[in-house]
Amino acid sequence: MPATLDFERMLRGAALRVTRPRLAVLAAVHEHAHADTDSIIRVVREDLGEVSHQAVYDVLRALTAASLVRSIAPQGSVARYEARVGDNHHHVVCRACGAIADVDCAVGDAPCLTASNDAGYTIDEAEVIYWGRCSECAATSPESSGG
Amino acid sequence: MPATLDFERMLRGAALRVTRPRLAVLAAVHEHAHADTDSIIRVVREDLGEVSHQAVYDVLRALTAASLVRSIAPQGSVARYEARVGDNHHHVVCRACGAIADVDCAVGDAPCLTASNDAGYTIDEAEVIYWGRCSECAATSPESSGG
DNA sequence: ACCACTATCTTGAATGAGTCAAGTTGAGGT
DNA sequence: ACCTCAACTTGACTCATTCAAGATAGTGGT
Known part of the structure; x- marks a missing residue:
């Protein structure tokens, strides 16, 4: 710190x-x-x-x-702030409790910038949000499996 | 349609x-x-x-x-809706004019779900937002190159 | 076709994150 | 120490979205 x-x-x-x-x-x-x-x-x-x-x-x-x-600012959340800047990390958000955790880029340094077709856009950043359940919520709430 | x-x-x-x-x-x-x-x-x-x-x-x-x-709902935008559901596509957002376009998943079918470390979360969806400039805005506005 | 049931729609007010504006304060330079 | 303007305070305001209560209209059964 x-x-x-x-x-x-x-x-x-x-x-x-x-x-x-x-x-x-x-x-x-x-x-x-x-x-x-x-x-x-x-x-x-x-x-x-x-x-x-x-x-x-x-x-x-x-x-x-x-x-x-x-x-x-994931969907349904107000703006949130963090001090990790300059690296290429992303976030996991728990659908149940809203908790957010950092995850490092899945593929490497900055390959996330590679879209298969960029629709003519000049892309400078890729923001990835993973949605799921944190370990606590996955343990406590039924996973509503199959429907 | x-x-x-x-x-x-x-x-x-x-x-x-x-x-x-x-x-x-x-x-x-x-x-x-x-x-x-x-x-x-x-x-x-x-x-x-x-x-x-x-x-x-x-x-x-x-x-x-x-x-x-x-x-x-990208940052700074109100909620927007689309009818393409069930496929694994993502979005490019123009920083200048806010236009949104679809892009197909960069890597394949659903490999986006693979985070390098998932922080203990059970991930069920990956949402990717590419930020950049649409072709029109890239042409008209200075790219503020170099800072 | 008609009825009953209740999901859905209407109306109108409320919430709350975030912004705007005008005036005051204090950081940084001389 | 003094000046200037960026930064802070105060207080009102916007506007997407939600809440609540009552009216309306789909749907299934007769």
Whole structure:
């Protein structure tokens, strides 16, 4: 886990001013992968006291634009954020409880960019979401097998 | 393009009552792939006159639950619907204009289900979204090359 | 064809993530 | 220390989607 000084360097490296809300949001995202905006707001407030939700929204957008964090939003979920950026990893989402876990790219470094026919598009990123059940939900709930 | 009778059969096959809103929504989704709810409401109303938005929402949910249509919702987009179900195809989304196109699975039939490590999840579906620019947007807008 | 049953539709209000706007504060440079 | 503008606060607002209650109309049986 990076320290405050590291976060400060990250911000300066992205030409962003170093403010306490930004440091706190950056720390929150690093500590709580896949947290939604609301959770991040709560964590930040535990850290700093009152901080406006607008500030957190702004910060998250700035950090996302600077590629310091990445946002994901599977169907039926609000926006979630994570600090793993720059690598080519994907996500598994549990249909039952909504839990999200990281998975590394199935095939290699960035071959996911290869679509069989690209419909004329210039593709720069492939986002993969695996759907299923986490081990806990698979154990507890009936799998409704066969129908 | 299937005819009304085909839609009727689809509904009965899914144990759903055959109503005009349902036939109209089913037709709209077949005719307008990747349309959002609002567009579908408009198309349905052109067809039937006044229909409540709630009815369309309900119908779309029922059809989705019955696997007669599929919903997709890339980041920053509202829910969109398509009638291609049961095959293993994915989508390209244009970052500039939001256009969506179908792409067939990159690797084969359903190998997308193979994650390198599944984090203990039981995976049943892989959803892939390719991000890039459609040919039109790639031609008109500067590619902001190099950063 | 008619009836009963209830799934489906209508109407209207509510929810909630996210955005917009105007004014204040504070980080960073001189 | 002072200035400037990015960043924060406050508070209102948007709009896709959902909730709830009552009216309507498919469907199966007679």
